[in-house]
Amino acid sequence: MTEHGWFDEDWDDADEDALWETVPVAVGADGLAHDLPAPPGAALRSGSDALAVLLDLVGPERxxxxxxxxxxxxxTDHTTxxxxxxxxxxxxxxxxxxxRLVAVLDAVxxxxxxxxSVVVGLVRAAGGDLGAFEAQWVPALRDAADDVGVRLWAVVAIGESRARVLEW
Structure with missing residues (x-):
């Protein structure tokens, strides 16, 4: 290998297939031969769950x-x-x-x-409750979602020092 991880001309790939013989493989319920775990995704069961997920994602951006x-x-209400x-x-x-935002979400x-469905986080430093920003964006997003047919699972407000579930 070169110093950057590339294979050079001296690389011997004659016994390449033998490397894969040691990889454990099982046939899963989906019929695919792999040993990969199911993709991670938290199951949301309450507005508090949605708030916790968004607080983790937003982090210092709050x-x-x-x-x-x-x-x-x-x-099944698991995060993607x-x-x-x-x-x-x-x-x-x-x-x-x-x-436009909801149309993109609908396509995805x-x-x-x-x-x-979609969980919405309204984030701003002075937010975390129902202020003017949230009071305007919640109905705008709700109307857009209703028009397109997207289900808003929860709407949360996140600020620097507080956070709350607005709709669930």
Missing amino acids: AGAPALWFVLLDA PVVLPVVDVPVRADRTVAH LRADAPGG
Whole structure:
């Protein structure tokens, strides 16, 4: 190997197949021959679960500028690996922006998590409760979701020093 991890001309790949003989393989319930665990995904059972997931994801960004965070759930209410943080959002809700965002989320759900839903996090430093920012964005996103047919599983407000479930 070279110093950067690339194989050079002296690399001997004649016995390459023997390396794979030691890898344990099992046929799973899905019929695939692999030993991989099921993809991780927390099962959300309450608004508090949704809030906990978003608090972990947002981290120190809770002290930042206003942002919208979206976590996608599958049809069994397990988190998927799809998280969409949207920064630089207008302080006043923009219904066109809300409809475009929800349309993107709908496309992702249809492709990767049919029957799934969305958890929304409204994040801003002074947030964490129902203020003017949240009071405008919640109905804008709710209307857009209703128009497109996307289920909002929960809506939470996250601020620097407080957080709360607004809808569940």
